Amino acid sequence: MCDINSDNVNVETEMVYKTKILPGSLCMKCKTxxxxxxxxxxxxxxxxxxxxxxxxxxxxxxxxxxxxxxxxRVLLVASGxxxxxxxLHLVKEALGEGAHKRLRFSPGVVFIDExxxxxxxxxxxxxxxxxxxxxxxxxxxxxxxxxxQNFHSADTDADGVNEINKSSFSQAFAQLxxxxxxxxxxxxxxxxxxxxxxxxxxxxxxxxxxxxxxxSVTLLCNILxxxxxxxPFEIGVxxxxxxxxxxxxxxxxxxxxxxxxxxxxxxxxxxxxxxxLTKKASNSCIQRQTEQFVNSLQAGFPSTVNTIFRTGxxxxxxxxxTFSPCLLCQRPKDRIEELDTGLNCKKIETEVExxxxxxxxxxxxxxxxxxxxMESLSGEEENxxxxxxxxxxVKSKLCYGCNITLKEMGEKYELLPQFILKTIxxxxxxxxxxxxxxxxLL
Ligand SMILES: [Zn+2]
Ligand SMILES: [Zn+2]
Numbered sequence: 001m002c003d004i005n006s007d008n009v010n011v012e013t014e015m016v017y018k019t020k021i022l023p024g025s026l027c028m029k030c031k032t033x034x035x036x037x038x039x040x041x042x043x044x045x046x047x048x049x050x051x052x053x054x055x056x057x058x059x060x061x062x063x064x065x066x067x068x069x070x071x072x073r074v075l076l077v078a079s080g081x082x083x084x085x086x087x088l089h090l091v092k093e094a095l096g097e098g099a100h101k102r103l104r105f106s107p108g109v110v111f112i113d114e115x116x117x118x119x120x121x122x123x124x125x126x127x128x129x130x131x132x133x134x135x136x137x138x139x140x141x142x143x144x145x146x147x148x149q150n151f152h153s154a155d156t157d158a159d160g161v162n163e164i165n166k167s168s169f170s171q172a173f174a175q176l177x178x179x180x181x182x183x184x185x186x187x188x189x190x191x192x193x194x195x196x197x198x199x200x201x202x203x204x205x206x207x208x209x210x211x212x213x214x215x216s217v218t219l220l221c222n223i224l225x226x227x228x229x230x231x232p233f234e235i236g237v238x239x240x241x242x243x244x245x246x247x248x249x250x251x252x253x254x255x256x257x258x259x260x261x262x263x264x265x266x267x268x269x270x271x272x273x274x275x276x277l278t279k280k281a282s283n284s285c286i287q288r289q290t291e292q293f294v295n296s297l298q299a300g301f302p303s304t305v306n307t308i309f310r311t312g313x314x315x316x317x318x319x320x321x322t323f324s325p326c327l328l329c330q331r332p333k334d335r336i337e338e339l340d341t342g343l344n345c346k347k348i349e350t351e352v353e354x355x356x357x358x359x360x361x362x363x364x365x366x367x368x369x370x371x372x373x374m375e376s377l378s379g380e381e382e383n384x385x386x387x388x389x390x391x392x393x394v395k396s397k398l399c400y401g402c403n404i405t406l407k408e409m410g411e412k413y414e415l416l417p418q419f420i421l422k423t424i425x426x427x428x429x430x431x432x433x434x435x436x437x438x439x440x441l442l
Contacts, residue, residue, distance in 0.1 A: 029053075037261050040302070047265055054254070054262045058090045059101070061250050065237045068205060068248070070104040075143075075203040077194060078111045078135065080127050080273035083251055085134075086259045087209035089268055090250070092138055105205075108141040110197050112190050116148055116166060117173060117276050127273035134271075145197050147189055152418050172415040179285035181408035182276060184225070184401060188329045189417070198245050210249045213256040213294070216308040220290045227401040230331035232316045235309070241330045255305055326399035327420050333399045389413070389425055397424050 025044060027033045033046030045053060062068055076091060078084045094103040111131055115124040128144060135142040148169030150160035169189075176182040198206050210218070215235040222231050233239050239247035251259065263270060277285075282292040297304040323332035394413040395403055397420075406413060414421070 036265070039258055039261070050261060051265060054258060055090065055093065057253050057258075058250055059094065061237060061253050062103075062248075065248070067238050067246060068103065068105050072105040072205055073201075073203040074105045074107050074205040074207055074248075075194070075198045075201070076107055076109045076140075077206060077208045078109050078131050079209070080111075080131055080271045081209065082256070082263055082270050083209035083211050083214065083254075083259050085268050085270035086254075086262050087207060087251055088134070088138065089262075089266060091207070108143065108201060108203060109135045109138075110143045110145060110194060112193055113144055113146045114186065114190070114275055116146060116170060117186065118274060120274075123274050127271045130271040131273070141201075143197055143201065145193055147186070147193055149193055150196060150417075150419065151189070168415070168418070172409065172412075172417075175409040175412055175415060176405070177408050177410070179276070179280065180225075180287065181405045183285055183287045184405050185409075186276060188402065188405075191329070192417070195242055195245050204244070205246050205248055207248045207250055209251050209259075211251050211254045211256050211259055212309045213298070213305050215249070215252055215312070216305045217287070217291045217294050219308060219312040220294065221287050222401075224286055224290065225401050225404065227331065227399065228315075230329075230399070230401070231312055233331055235312050236316075241325065252309075326402050327397045327423055328402040328405075328416070329399060331399055331401075333397075389421065389428060393428055394421070394424055397427070 020038075022044075025035060027035045027046035027049050028043055029045055029049040033048065035044035036047045037050060038044050039050065039053070068074060074091075076084075076088060078088060088109065091103075091107055093099060095105070095107070096102070111128060113124070113128060115121040115128075118124055132142055132144065146161055146166070148161075148165045151165045151172075152168035153160055153162075153165060173182070173185070176185055194206060198204075218234050219231055222228060222234055233241050235249075235252070237249055237252055239249070241247075254262075262268075277288060280288055282288050294304065294308065325331065326333050391411055391413055394416070395406065398406060406416070409415060
């Protein structure tokens with residue numbers, strides 16, 4: 001039963017807004033030290049207890065999922081943000097000699113250089129130097145990869161950093177008509193480059209420093225942009241959309257405030273590397289507007305991020321859900337579309353079976369031709385290669401969100417990364433080949 005009265009409302013209001021440490025109060029954990037900061041809604045902790053609390057949070061997120069095993073090669077994604085700086089430090093501490101229950105994986109660090117998307121590159125280059133120095137001091141391998149790597153050349157084994165790739169990427173980038181589409185496009189390409197780097201250097205896990213605050217914004221953005229079915233992949237502790245690489249988010253239980261406190265208490269210096277959203281107005285795109293909305297609510301109501309995040313956590317895919325991924329972002333394509341396609345397939349199958357029953361003689365005649373047809377198939381393969389892709393071929397292989405981005409590119413699908421177009425071309429060739437011989441199959 002609800003018993004809301006004026007007294008209760010006052011108590012609640014007081015709790016929500018109590019952000020200052022009261023004079024003479026003690027750390028709520030050890031009850032001996034003077035508190036340094038307030039975490040969650042109203043828990044004041046001393047420096048030592050706060051560091052124990054954050055380290056425990058990091059270790060328990062990794063421990064619960066049991067994703068990282070001894071000797072795994074793990075690629076840490078550095079971006080220069082507060083959260084990526086905290087991630088590097090937490091990993092370093094967890095792997096250190098004196099760490100309690102020391103972790104034993106082999107880390108490397110990747111930084112995706114997006115300076116090609118910016119007008120002024122100097123600040124970005126300085127930021128990269130700072131990050132490189134930080135990683136070198138830690139003694140971890142550092143991979144600085146431009147976002148246009150292998151954009152045009154589908155051969156991922158080669159270096160992939162050349163003028164052709166750069167100009168192909170710049171051409172596609174210049175076509176994007178809105179900042180919302182640009183941010184989406186960059187996030188998709190960034191992830192594909194991170195995964196390609198992991199594969200190239202034999203890493204099997206990738207760690208990203210997304211906090212609960214970041215993920216709350218991601219969650220709302222996905223809903224706003226019609227990508228609701230991607231939420232379990234986007235905010236879960238382990239993202240298994242790629243068959244060979246697992247994306248892990250060990251900071252997903254941290255708020256951005258906790259990350260900032262962790263960095264401050266450890267005297268960590270972080271370098272802000274400018275990106276496409278730097279100095280952009282809050283109403284310039286959906287992602288920025290959502291961030292502003294969540295942050296302004298969080299400032300007045302400290303449970304906002306937690307409420308959004310926990311609600312999103314309850315959204316999950318059922319176990320039997322198998323999906324064909326979008327070739328650009330690897331997230332599931334629209335399920336309704338798949339079911340629709342499935343129904344059409346069944347209809348076609350029934351018609352084919354009926355034909356077989358009604359036209360036995362013709363079928364036998366065709367069977368005699370199978371051998372000849374199969375023999376000539378290799379010769380036809382050359383013709384299949386030049387069977388050019390159409391816009392509808394590409395659109396049918398992308399999810400709703402990526403289709404919107406393609407539309408914002410003026411539907412110039414030929415500007416998409418070459419490895420995607422190559423895969424779609426192969427799929428088309430295979431489908432055509434199957435169609436050619438379907439009448440001859442028993
Ligand atoms: Zn304490
Ligand atoms: Zn997609």
